[in-house]
Amino acid sequence: MKFLDIGEVAERSGVKPSALRHYEAVGLIASVSRHGLRRQFPPEVLLQLALIGLCKSAGFSLREMTAMFGRNGMPDLPRETLRAKAAEVGRRIDELTALRETLRHIADCPAPSHLECPSFRKLLAQAGPAVA
Amino acid sequence: MKFLDIGEVAERSGVKPSALRHYEAVGLIASVSRHGLRRQFPPEVLLQLALIGLCKSAGFSLREMTAMFGRNGMPDLPRETLRAKAAEVGRRIDELTALRETLRHIADCPAPSHLECPSFRKLLAQAGPAVA
């Protein structure tokens, strides 16, 4: 089994060593051993980091991620909860879709004030019921 | 023209007064006048706040939002840049879609270690080329 130095993990994942140490400190990833003082990471950590990157972009906190797929690899959470998280991501996808259309609209619509443009308002209204 | 007190804006938008003052301080929204000491917001601010909420969930910083649709209402940015932002949101949508499928997979796949499951890896690989 070939393990990875923190520097190698950093290079391959694009996550800085300081961030990796931080992730380990909060229990989001784990090194399997030490070589001298140096942490040795299993190759799977690269997959985990990819997943962590996705979750970050979905707005999950490190704490939530730790709960979702703890330090050891995988889910600590009941299937129901995971499906709920998936649904949450689904809602965020809908929001972002509305935002993307809104941005395209702003880019294309020649109206002076977008706030008065009906199609603009409609786009925002799609985003959530909280919008007047 | 009927203007809104900060408390009313807060109640209707779900954004706390302190956050609204903060947004005004950084130039993301603007009050039109004062009634005594009290800020008076135009009703459009509710639309702006909806948009701000979307952008937050897309991961844009307040600074970026200020650049995108300044204090006065709308875009300070060339159309090209706005379209680029829309594309950026599009990429994030793709990531989140991959994440949603991944979460569903974790919830459903009975394999003991997801990191070794080929379909799990495939999902992560969809998320970005940075993944091994």
Add this chain to the structure above:
DNA sequence: GCTTGACCTCAAGCTGACTTGAAGTGGCAA
């Protein structure tokens, strides 16, 4: 054996986005 350089720890610092607290203001109803 010595140097080098990539790692280590731990504490402190930083950024973004607010929140909190203390002390003050002023419109409005009684």
Add this chain to the structure above:
DNA sequence: TTGCCACTTCAAGTCAGCTTGAGGTCAAGC
């Protein structure tokens, strides 16, 4: 005209998520 209470300012505090710096370690190559 008094008092209430929702507002005001400003400075300081908080939280997440890292980053930085000082000082130390140690495996490997010369």
